[in-house]
Amino acid sequence: MNQQRKAFSSRALAVVAAGACAALAFSGTAAAWEPTKPVTIVVPAGTGGGADQMARFIQGVVSKHHLMKEPIIVVNESGGAGAQGFLDVKGSKGDPEKLIITLSNLFTTPLATGVPFSYKDFTPVAMLALDEFVLWVNADTPYKTAMEYVDAVKKEPGKFKMGGTGSKQEDQIVTAEIEQKTGAKFTYLPFKGGGAVAVQLVGGHVDSTVNNPIEAVAQWRAGKLRPLCVFDSQRMPYNAKVTSTMSWHDIPTCKEAGLPVEYLMLRGFFLPPGVSQDAVNFYIDLFKKVRETPDWKEFTEQAAFNQSFMTGAEFVKWLGNAETMHRELMEKAGFLATK
Amino acid sequence: MSDLAYLFHGFAVAITPFNLGLMLLGIVLGVIIGVLPGLGAANGIAILLPLTFTMPPTSAIIMLSCIYWGALFGGAIASILFNIPGEPWSVATTFEGFPLAQQGRAGEALTTSFTSSFVGALVAVVMITFLAPLIARFALKFGPPEYFSVYLLTFCSFVGMGKGSPAKILASMMLGFALSAVGIDIVTGGLRLTFGFTSLLKGFDFLIAVIGLFGIGEILLSMEEGLTFKGASARINPKVVLETWRKLPRYWLTFIRSTIIGCWMGITPGGATPASFMSYGAAKKFSKDGDKFGTGVVEGLVAPETAAHAAGTSALLPMITLGIPGSPTAAVLLGGLLIWGLQPGPLLFAEKPEFVWGLIASMYLGNVVGLIVVLSLVPAFAAILRIPFSIIAPVIVVICAIGAYTVNNSMHDIWFMLGFGVVGYLFKKLNYPLAPMVLALVLGNNAEDSFRQAMLMSGGSLAILWSNWLVGSISTLAMIMLFWPLIAQGLRKLVPSKPDKLSSEQPVD
Amino acid sequence: MNPETEEAGAGDRGLVSTRAVEIGVAAVLFAFGAVFAYSSWKLGNRWGIEGPQSGFFPFYVSLIICGSAASVLFHAIRAGRAHEQAPFVLRGQFAQVLKMAVPATLYVLGVQLIGIYVSSAIYIAFFMRWLGRYAWWRSIAISVVIIVSFFFMFEVWFQVPLYKGIWDLTAWTGY
Incomplete structure (x- = not known):
């Protein structure tokens, strides 16, 4: 009760202050917007996946460090490859207490299924990080470099099986990109989640995967998997040893290894359409605070994220490029919805 | 032996007053979560996960896994009392549990179900304690063909269940398959059978179908027969627990068989839901009272509950040892480990023994605490049936609506649930069996996915289902189960037994 | 089709015969199966090199629904009014x-x-x-x-x- 009253009085003060300032000039701090009810983060994917983990992590960090007065609620709306969640947020026009965290299905689902939404339907808030993709093989196979493996695949088209999450989504797009650049031909096997994919690789049911680091790291440390290269323009910056001999930084980029493919997955936040810039600024500020916590540092190092942070025009430009790239890649691979 | 030393150390960790308190709290929360349909254990744990960041990891996992145990126990309650399965793996519990409750034997049904759950879970924990690293490697052998053969085995052990018109059994099962196909096709990534409606994007979750078919359908039927629930006469008998316990040992064979099915399905990781169906089907096939199944046979309640809990518990094994989630709940717990700064996987045993053994110790204690809590509440649960129909009926409808909504956070699903209620009412009155439809809805999608993955691997050849000893033996077992009635008949002809001879000779006389 | 004149129970008349409801439900099932079969056929119902296509299983599943519904329908109609005259609901x-x-x-x-x-x-x-x-x-x-x-x-x-x-x-x- 007390706390609530305090919150109320400080809000009232802010209003008074805003009134006073407005008479003089437009002041940034005066217009400070704050959520007045619990903030919902919509996860357009199932429980336990990468986006879900990040959303729940942020929920925990925010409450642990008291970064916001209202609590965060995480809601999974994974139906239709995430379309359900995106359509829900798209329909919640002007609701500043509803965020959506994205994975690549922001681009891939509308292209592959024809469900009508795009990044332009939402108010972009911030890119929190980019998720890396690594080419993995079973540690018992003889392939030590990316080219050795790709050459083996080229010799017997269709015999090598690439496991991945979902169909016509990020994993298959990376696979298609490898095929387009090298002429190799994989048999792509879609599974439901990244964890299952890593296990299929350990069990020898598929020959390679392009798992995110966090999905495969446990098996790597146990010596079951071998990373060949990372699909990024530069090596991952984490120098701490993950296995007894290697750190994330020791994995070469695919470009270095002779495989000119790059792909990163967006971990970003969006608001529904028609939300004020004040609300956007509030969340940008919130995420900046989250990124400064020690918990975030530990989390990103575990997951080996690419720690790019973008907001505003820069972010919008990145989104535009990403969408064009997805459209081109998927068109070339024949993944677009037929309609 | 050093493992045992660790285990006792684990007990010491788990038995601090703080941890015991968390255990109790977790169990109670879990039971609540399990009772409310739609608010599954995975949900419950995901929701409470952030609250545990400030606790030591061992305490956190103790509380969260106790929520899991509680939910496993609690799932049976609404299934038995109201025919509404609170959790996917409780669907098979309704088949015998609800008829028992209608006969005024709710207390007996609840006691049986809780005790069976406990036995299943306990055996699974013992197995985890001693065989974890050995068994974990077995899970790795499961690729798409193996998965499919497991689903096939589940179906085959279940078909031929109902009496009555084969056309209706077939129609009901195929309807389940058809509905499970709606939505995103995982293999091609495209939409199918959505007819352009965005509300069909997410497909039909079988929980919504089950809540409607069983929960709402049952209310409509009760209403038709007058304003009562047939179990309203349930008398409250405080000694019901002891009386039931006296009867249970005679089902020792069912306990053993169901535990084996459950442990195996938990490791493989087929999961608790297929395990419960498979175990129920097997119990019916091999029981003397097989014909009476569906009318309130205690044995048919023992089977799914034992198997579901053995599976639910052993599903945690691949999570600890391999970092593979064996169930959605385990997936959320796995995320929790990462957030607490622990890395699940093969090295966890070596790097954080106090955590792993604390968890295993809490499995023993959590189950014992859970059993005591739920058994002591049996009379109270049974008393719920004495609430007048005109109060409980609308409350059940409300709970069904909430349950349907929380599955996908979608309003459309409440309408679908209502529609399924009408279908359930019509089907039940016209003698279309509902169980095959539900089973097809539960497993149809997974079975199709793994089949098509297997076909991608083999280039479209069915021979892959007999390509190694593991998949081959499961597939063969499935075929044996499918043709079991014929095989049993053949065996009887080959080895004519006395009573058979008599019965066949009598008409001639 | 609408035997409202039948006396079914003590003072309570049957609303509709079981046979009529049986026929109605089977007809709806048949229509459902037909719509699904058509939709899956459009998706592709063949068995290619990649194994069964998206519509393969739904197509045959829908055909079986149609078949079973037709069988129920046939039996219900053939049973005639003499049988199954029992009211579906009073x-x-x-x-x-x-x-x-x-x-x-x-x-x-x-x-x-x-x-x-x-x-x-x-x-x-x-x-x-x-x-x-x-x-x-x-x-x-x-x-x-x-x-x-x-x-x-x-x-x-x-x-x-x-x-x-x-x-x-x-x-x-x-x-």
Whole structure:
């Protein structure tokens, strides 16, 4: 009760202050917007996946460090490859207490299924990080470099099986990109989640995967998997040893290894359409605070994220490029919805 | 032996007053979560996960896994009392549990179900304690063909269940398959059978179908027969627990068989839901009272509950040892480990023994605490049936609506649930069996996915289902189960037994 | 098709024969199967090098639905009026079912419009008053207690937001 009253009085003060300032000039701090009810983060994917983990992590960090007065609620709306969640947020026009965290299905689902939404339907808030993709093989196979493996695949088209999450989504797009650049031909096997994919690789049911680091790291440390290269323009910056001999930084980029493919997955936040810039600024500020916590540092190092942070025009430009790239890649691979 | 030393150390960790308190709290929360349909254990744990960041990891996992145990126990309650399965793996519990409750034997049904759950879970924990690293490697052998053969085995052990018109059994099962196909096709990534409606994007979750078919359908039927629930006469008998316990040992064979099915399905990781169906089907096939199944046979309640809990518990094994989630709940717990700064996987045993053994110790204690809590509440649960129909009926409808909504956070699903209620009412009155439809809805999608993955691997050849000893033996077992009635008949002809001879000779006389 | 003249029970007439409902349900199933079969056929129902296509299983599943429905339909029609003349439901019984089904439908409509909490409270109170003949104050008191405890359980403790409807009447609670 007390706390609530305090919150109320400080809000009232802010209003008074805003009134006073407005008479003089437009002041940034005066217009400070704050959520007045619990903030919902919509996860357009199932429980336990990468986006879900990040959303729940942020929920925990925010409450642990008291970064916001209202609590965060995480809601999974994974139906239709995430379309359900995106359509829900798209329909919640002007609701500043509803965020959506994205994975690549922001681009891939509308292209592959024809469900009508795009990044332009939402108010972009911030890119929190980019998720890396690594080419993995079973540690018992003889392939030590990316080219050795790709050459083996080229010799017997269709015999090598690439496991991945979902169909016509990020994993298959990376696979298609490898095929387009090298002429190799994989048999792509879609599974439901990244964890299952890593296990299929350990069990020898598929020959390679392009798992995110966090999905495969446990098996790597146990010596079951071998990373060949990372699909990024530069090596991952984490120098701490993950296995007894290697750190994330020791994995070469695919470009270095002779495989000119790059792909990163967006971990970003969006608001529904028609939300004020004040609300956007509030969340940008919130995420900046989250990124400064020690918990975030530990989390990103575990997951080996690419720690790019973008907001505003820069972010919008990145989104535009990403969408064009997805459209081109998927068109070339024949993944677009037929309609 | 050093493992045992660790285990006792684990007990010491788990038995601090703080941890015991968390255990109790977790169990109670879990039971609540399990009772409310739609608010599954995975949900419950995901929701409470952030609250545990400030606790030591061992305490956190103790509380969260106790929520899991509680939910496993609690799932049976609404299934038995109201025919509404609170959790996917409780669907098979309704088949015998609800008829028992209608006969005024709710207390007996609840006691049986809780005790069976406990036995299943306990055996699974013992197995985890001693065989974890050995068994974990077995899970790795499961690729798409193996998965499919497991689903096939589940179906085959279940078909031929109902009496009555084969056309209706077939129609009901195929309807389940058809509905499970709606939505995103995982293999091609495209939409199918959505007819352009965005509300069909997410497909039909079988929980919504089950809540409607069983929960709402049952209310409509009760209403038709007058304003009562047939179990309203349930008398409250405080000694019901002891009386039931006296009867249970005679089902020792069912306990053993169901535990084996459950442990195996938990490791493989087929999961608790297929395990419960498979175990129920097997119990019916091999029981003397097989014909009476569906009318309130205690044995048919023992089977799914034992198997579901053995599976639910052993599903945690691949999570600890391999970092593979064996169930959605385990997936959320796995995320929790990462957030607490622990890395699940093969090295966890070596790097954080106090955590792993604390968890295993809490499995023993959590189950014992859970059993005591739920058994002591049996009379109270049974008393719920004495609430007048005109109060409980609308409350059940409300709970069904909430349950349907929380599955996908979608309003459309409440309408679908209502529609399924009408279908359930019509089907039940016209003698279309509902169980095959539900089973097809539960497993149809997974079975199709793994089949098509297997076909991608083999280039479209069915021979892959007999390509190694593991998949081959499961597939063969499935075929044996499918043709079991014929095989049993053949065996009887080959080895004519006395009573058979008599019965066949009598008409001639 | 509509044997309303049949005397079925003591003083209570059958509303519709089991046979008629059987025929109706089978016809709906058949139509359902046909629509699904057509839709899956358009998706591709062949067995390619990549194994079965997207519509392969749904197509044959739908065909089986049509087949089974046709069989049920055939038997029901052939059975003639002499058999299966038993009423599907008596008038009085059906009135009872409607007493459940109609308020439940209105309730779900209410959920859509004014959200789960308010709609549930009204529904429970109304049902208790109407069918249970409880006093107004008791009906309202019990339904409010139930709904408030649900509210706390879902919104406050477990933080699971439930549907608030098109017109959110619970906005003042801040959840």
